[in-house]
Amino acid sequence: MKKDIISKELLKHIARDVARHILGIEIQENMELIDKEFTRIEKRDADLVFKNGDEIIHIEIQNANHARMHLRMHRYLSDMLFEYENLTIKQYLLYIGQAKCSMKNSLTKDDLHYRYAIIDMHTIxxxxxxxxxxxxxxxxxxxxxxxxxxxxxxxxxxxxxxxxxxxxxxxxxxxxxxxxxxxxxxxxxxxxxxxxxxxxxxxxTPFYQLGEQRGKQKGQKIGEHKGVLKTAITMIQEFQLSIEQVAQK
Structure with a gap:
């Protein structure tokens, strides 16, 4: 799902609905969608990032399995911490693909212990x-x-x-x-x-049929008016009559 072809208002609706109905998050009225591009070595756009009270909610929408998704999500977290270190950051990956989800949702290396949530739409x-x-x-x-x-x-x-x-x-x-x-x-x-x-x-439905009937009647009347107008123009041009004379006829 590409963010550049979806309006910000639609993204906000999707964020609200996914958060409320799938993640069980209570969305506040002042929820703010964050249009954020994270750039360091390469351009990276997070799908949905929004501020909800004192929390930052990050929802990534994935259509296919990605072998290094856990590393990408950790990288997003690192970038968001630079901006919102004092806020709670929650990350979710919404998997909508056809194949069975096989992505890792955690990263453990040396003293690093990282985890994010994967929501597989197949299981909802x-x-x-x-x-x-x-x-x-x-x-x-x-x-x-x-x-x-x-x-x-x-x-x-x-x-x-x-x-x-x-x-x-x-x-x-x-x-x-x-x-x-x-x-x-x-x-x-x-x-x-x-x-x-x-x-x-x-x-x-009766309402649809009534609308169709009225539309046809209106079209018929317009056609009749056009016919009268065309006849009047012909009379003026061919018989050199005045508008008053045509009106009398």
Whole structure:
């Protein structure tokens, strides 16, 4: 997940939802997203770093296993300590990949003892997020453990709730996110089928049909007006009539 293609506001929503629903962290109203680039030998961007009261929360989102991830996370910690030595720093790696998570979550060397938390979305029960009223939390449900639930039923529930909790534009954006994440769980077909079914259901609703009917009526009236205007222009041009004379006719 690349930070440069995600708006800061969306990052803030993701940070809130991941922290609240998955990590169990109580998020304060004055939570501040920190746009931090750590540079020493090479450019390094942490995915999500935010200040929550007297704590710094660092969430790294990983789509694939990385053999030296524990070293990278320790390096992030070292850099953050330079800036926030007096605050408590908590680090989490959110693994959303398809393969089984095999990354180390600790580093022990000589007198150094370091540990961070790995949250594998494979192990999160989808029920935890499925009943959430936060759309971005619902999006993450596609990555969770469905257990013995029917895949299509769960996907349909996710999409239906997203539809209920968002307007048309927001729903399209959330649907794109679900589509992208679904590839990590081989659920592309279920998402497509669910989205198609939901679209058909919406088109059957009385309000949708009434809107379609009114739209057609409005289009018909506009067409009639255009026809009258075109006839009037023809009469003025070909018969050299005045506007008043055309109006009388």
């Amino acid at each position: 029960d989808c029920e935890t997020l499925l009943m959430s009223d936060d759309p971005s939390a619902l999006v993450l449900t596609i990555l969770c453990d469905f257990k013995d639930r029917d895949k299509q039923t769960v996907v349909n529930t996710i999409l239906k709730r997203l539809r209920e909790l968002s307007d048309d534009r927001e729903y399209e954006n959330y649907l794109k996110m679900v589509n992208i994440l679904s590839t990590n769980r081989n659920l592309e077909n279920e998402v497509k089928k669910g989205a198609d079914m939901l679209s058909v259901d919406i088109e059957k």
